[in-house]
Amino acid sequence: MHDHEEEEKYIYISQRDPRAFEWLYNRHHDRIFRYVYSKVRDTEQTADLTSEVFLKALMHIRSYEPKGIPFSAWLFRIAVNEVNMYFRRTGKVKHISVHEDLREEWNAQWDDPAWRRQLAEALGRLSPEDLQLIEWRFFDGIRFKEIAEMESSTEAAVKMKVYRILEVLKKQLETRDEYTNR
């Protein structure tokens, strides 16, 4: 039996018997934990939020349709919501790390903390939806195909949107550079 077939089997059973959810939990726990930790940077808080993600998934597993988005993407979307809610509630600083895809895409002064601070400010001014897309692609390193699945959109549409936002960001930072260099 293939991995995804086995996963579908466990989803089907979990929708009727919550005890079967343990298999899905063990399969996806580490990836979700790593994602939450990359933003929160506190192990205990991460453990708590990760538990909450799986609790929400268990509570809503009956509404999950295997014909729609993949289970991992569905779970990831819950994790993203939980993390965003946590930052809104606590007002704490969200940590993001520069992924190699962004370094290749954007040849900038990544080692300069002042420049990174400027970029962080510009990112903070984006709408929550636009920030999420940029974060997924260039800070979490999620592929366009997976983002499209999470957004229930097409890969081409997501690509176009992401590059448009990136251009806006670049322009904002260039104008700022010109202004400070005067």
Next chain:
Amino acid sequence: MTSIQIDNEEPELPGEEIRRHRDFSKVQSRYRGHLLGVRRRKPYRLKNRFYFLFMLLLLLLLILLFS
């Protein structure tokens, strides 16, 4: 506005540390708590609804009686 800090490197978290927190019983006990909460709330809501209907009927009876 979201406060963001951009780090140059991804923090390293050993797999052992992640596995230490992999405990399905925690999720299960929270889920049981959630189910208990739902079960506890339902009869209360039902009782409230009956109480409201009963008072409405009583009021209608009183209006009919005195009109």
